[in-house]
Amino acid sequence: MINSLAAASPLEIPEWIWQADYWRYLNEGNIHMVFAYTGPSHPALSGHTVLRIAKEMTLGSSELSSTSISSQRYPMISQTPEGAHFATNFIRQLFGQAYASVMRMVAVGPDFLQDLDLSSFLIRPHHRRHRRIQIHQPMVLLMDNYTSSVPSHIIHQSVRDELNVTVEIKPKWGALPSLEYLDDRHRHIKARVCRYCMHKEYKLHTKKLHHVSAYCPLDLYSGDVDRMRRALCALMDRPQNNFRVFKGGSLLVRFSLFF
Numbered sequence: 001m002i003n004s005l006a007a008a009s010p011l012e013i014p015e016w017i018w019q020a021d022y023w024r025y026l027n028e029g030n031i032h033m034v035f036a037y038t039g040p041s042h043p044a045l046s047g048h049t050v051l052r053i054a055k056e057m058t059l060g061s062s063e064l065s066s067t068s069i070s071s072q073r074y075p076m077i078s079q080t081p082e083g084a085h086f087a088t089n090f091i092r093q094l095f096g097q098a099y100a101s102v103m104r105m106v107a108v109g110p111d112f113l114q115d116l117d118l119s120s121f122l123i124r125p126h127h128r129r130h131r132r133i134q135i136h137q138p139m140v141l142l143m144d145n146y147t148s149s150v151p152s153h154i155i156h157q158s159v160r161d162e163l164n165v166t167v168e169i170k171p172k173w174g175a176l177p178s179l180e181y182l183d184d185r186h187r188h189i190k191a192r193v194c195r196y197c198m199h200k201e202y203k204l205h206t207k208k209l210h211h212v213s214a215y216c217p218l219d220l221y222s223g224d225v226d227r228m229r230r231a232l233c234a235l236m237d238r239p240q241n242n243f244r245v246f247k248g249g250s251l252l253v254r255f256s257l258f259f
């Protein structure tokens, strides 16, 4: 099922799915909001589909200081037909077709986006509400919903619906820069402290965060079991925006190792 959209890709997406009642707010990050399809089944959707929709980018807001320059001026590369093509045809080759979803860019109208924006507003987290959906984006990203479907080659159908736990990790940049590109003034720090850890210390120093996670992507990618375990425990201890657990298609706000 993981590549259900690959099988369905020749099928036309029916127009009737573009009504806000058929989409449930699932989650959001700094740049995108995600909605899960809940309408009538259709072969082109396989019943397990999400839309990833870009939010407004307000130049000059303090939040953007932590966002890359490119995303302030241009749509995220993943949110373009070229980005979807890259993810589908190159990333899937790297990871293997069973482990990466097919993405499709689909055309949507402003009325549908406006309805989604209004219907989801009150259930969004307070600290996210200052940025709304971009009403005039012509296309959004359609992809598999891993919070409500577990690939059939990984687990048997009879226990799929009952188990149905999804873990989302945003691991961040997991490599140190090459010494030859480091300025002498920064080399003593940047050669040993990763970009993510420097950024979280900056946020702490500037009071954008009052507590930071002990998570370090270098631990997660280290291949050392103890360090990898430490990274995962740090994510669970203070998930921030890097770790989420869904059960039965819904985000768990509080969870333990045994859910």
Ligand SMILES: [Zn+2]
Binding pocket: 193, 194, 195, 196, 197, 198, 215, 216, 217, 218
């Ligand atoms: Zn680090």
